Amino acid sequence: KGCAEISIRDIDQIANSSFPLCMRHLFEKLREDHHLKHGGRMQLGLFLKGVDLKLDDALAFWKAEFSQKVGAERFEKEYAYSIRHNYGKEGKRTDYTPYSCQKIISSTPGVGDHHGCPYRHFSEENLRTALGKMGVSGRTAEEVMDKVRNRHYQLACTLTFEAIHGSSCDAGINHPNQYFSDSQKILQS
Ligand code: SF4
Incomplete structure (x- = not known):
C-alpha cells in the first residue's frame, strides 16, 4: 500500500x-x-x-x-x-484539526471518559498493563515509567514508539497523527 x-x-x-x-x-x-x-x-x-x-x-x-x-x-x-x-460539512463548515499531544495531555477526562493521554491520565497499574499489551515490558517499561514520573509524557510515548518499531524517532512524538504517519512509514518501508 x-x-x-x-x-x-x-x-x-x-x-x-x-x-x-x-x-x-x-x-x-x-x-x-x-x-x-x-x-x-x-x-x-x-x-x-x-x-x-x-x-x-x-x-x-x-x-x-x-x-x-x-x-x-x-x-x-x-x-x-x-x-x-x-469534517466541516455542517454548521460553520470549519475544517476542524486533529488534537495535538499538548492539547490531549492538558485535557481533563472525568469519570467514564476515555479521552486524554494514558501516560498522563492512567494509573501506574493501568499504564503498565496497557504497555504490556503493546509488548513493552521489562527494562523498557521501567524507562517509560521513569519518564512518566518526571512528567515527560511525550518522551514516554516516544520510547514506546521506538520499542514497538525497533527504530528511533529522533524528532520525538508531538502529535498522534505524526505517530501514525511515522509508524506507517517504517512499516511500509
Ligand atoms: Fe499521549 Fe502519545 Fe497520544 Fe501524544 S500520541 S497524546 S503522547 S499517547
Whole structure:
C-alpha cells in the first residue's frame, strides 16, 4: 500500500500496529462499549479524519458501533451530525484539526471518559498493563515509567514508539497523527 488512506476493512489491524496508546485505548473502548462520550468522540474522530478516513467511511464506522448501543435511528439523530460537523460539512463548515499531544495531555477526562493521554491520565497499574499489551515490558517499561514520573509524557510515548518499531524517532512524538504517519512509514518501508 503506497498511500496513507485507510479503509474500515483494515482499521483494526492498522489500529493495532500504528495507533498511539491514546487512540488505541479509545478505539478499544468504542469496540467494547459501542459508545464513547463527547471528549472521546472528538479526540478519536478528528484523529481518524487526520489519518484520512473518508467521511462516508467514518459515518459507517461510528454507526456500526453506536447503533449496537443506541440504535441506528438515534445514531442518525444525535451523532451523525457531529461527525459531519467534524469534517466541516455542517454548521460553520470549519475544517476542524486533529488534537495535538499538548492539547490531549492538558485535557481533563472525568469519570467514564476515555479521552486524554494514558501516560498522563492512567494509573501506574493501568499504564503498565496497557504497555504490556503493546509488548513493552521489562527494562523498557521501567524507562517509560521513569519518564512518566518526571512528567515527560511525550518522551514516554516516544520510547514506546521506538520499542514497538525497533527504530528511533529522533524528532520525538508531538502529535498522534505524526505517530501514525511515522509508524506507517517504517512499516511500509
Ligand atoms: Fe497520544 Fe501524544 Fe499521549 Fe502519545 S503522547 S499517547 S500520541 S497524546
